[in-house]
Amino acid sequence: MNGVSTEKVAGGKLLRVKVEFGEKIDKVRITGDFFAHPEDVIEKIESSLAGLALSATEDEIRNKVENVIAKTSADIVGIDAASIARNIIRAIQ
């Protein structure tokens, strides 16, 4: 199945999350008009979420995203771990 969730993050930018899922999350695509560098942090976040159980909570997803951001010392402007997690949950509902 495919799910999409779009949000104009308050005080930030547009975030669109597309999720392919079956019994688990197969693929996540994060797009929008936000800023992030190094840019590959977004691909790393996407990879880190593939394979996640559909039962994962918003907090678990947010923690996973925060860990990737911290590990890559990335600067992300306009979206954040919380908005990514929130929209993944919405996309798979």
Next chain:
Amino acid sequence: MKWRVIPLEANDAFMNMAIDEAVCESVASAKPQPTIRFYTWTPSAVSIGYFQSLNDEVDVNVARELSVDIVRRRTGGGAVYHDAKGEITYSVIAPVSMMPEGIRESYQMICGWIIDSLKNLGIESEFKPINDIIAGGKKISGNAQTRRNGVLLQHGTLLYDLDVRTMFTLLKVPKEKISDKMIQSVEERVTKVLNFGNFSVQDVYDSMLKGFTHGKEYEIGSLSGNEVIRAKRLAEERYKTDEWNYRR
């Protein structure tokens, strides 16, 4: 450090983005020369942000009909319609050590040069975080920044004229929303230099040159032979390719 200023020139979308990257590579080298360049887009083009989906943002068929190029930028931000005669774009490419560490602060600094440029035309404007400049309460300039290999790249546009109808046929807004009401509402949010006086493109460029170079040691220069060769290669091998432009 002495700045190199590359005067206003017109290129296609692919070369414009490739030149920025080629210059970033030379600024990352052992003997960096921070660079400011000014350019327009011929033919007109749409650039999309690094993280955007091309198919979500642009009506590719309309772009083809209108002979408008489409290119993905190395910077984030939104989709922009670059009318060949409707704006002047700048790029600032410099070692990060010359710029404020914070992203917002560095946006504010470079956007300050645009504010100064507009002031040279008698137009009052202000920085609107994250990355816009507004004049008379409406957006007149959008800007995008990235940092890689110790080099900051910020590019942005100063709207000189604006063809809202063409912009909306290219950018993917549901067709039913492209009504006069919608166009009116965009015109309420966006403005252009021509709304403030009968300025020529040369007037605007002269004011930008002055605004961007004020207080700096600089020389008028051009791309090196190596940068030109590298840019042509990047244009062919990256910016013109579907692999790059449709990667999201």
